[in-house]
Amino acid sequence: MPVVVDNDTPQWKNGLFGCFGDVGLCIFTFFLPCWTAGRNAEGVGKSCLIHSLLCLVPVLGWVCQSGVRREIREQRTIAGTCCNDYLVHIFCGCCALIQENQELQTPDDVAVVVAQPGKNVDRD
Template identity: 35%
Template sequence: MGLIGFDKNDLFGCFTDFKVCLCVFLVPCYVQGKIAETLGKSCLLHTLCFFVPILDVVDATCIRSDAIGENIIISLLVILLCYPFAICQEARVKGADLMAGDQTAVPMDRA
């Protein structure tokens, strides 16, 4: 997987997946939370981090570093320089299900 390019999981490959691209440009906070959820973290907490600017940069950098597996400094630079493309790439790589509800919810019996 390359960092920059137009392949499926590259940084500018978001244009190959219209659903992810649209979600990131309309509700990036939600997508960031769903990516965190795929890493076993709280979707709500990481969604709310989006609304605190400095905390958002730190949170997005840590999530990207975990999701993509790259150096924290490179993750920080990518987040600072091309945030929407970075979030799209993470969502595609981790397979975040953007149309599903809370994955930790326990279904209720209809008995």
């Protein structure tokens, strides 16, 4: 049975293996993944230091990083599951950290209303 993807559902703006789009971030994350993990956690309002340190503990780090990934998905209404987030961090940890960091650096698609002089703008 084919899988149907709703085109209206927001997706990651950068693919999981699109990590070479920012070579500097890719190299930095390869050598210091704890730095990128901390920055990603900070991007969703969590402690940078705690998540940087937890990144060094294999199983606990994967759980925490998948939690940050879930929060990014929820903020951006990106489809996915907690199980998928966890598996991505186990098998493609560096690529996941880079994808999340790139997503946090990309601004949300926000509609901007420009008021013209002399016209009222309705605010609900």
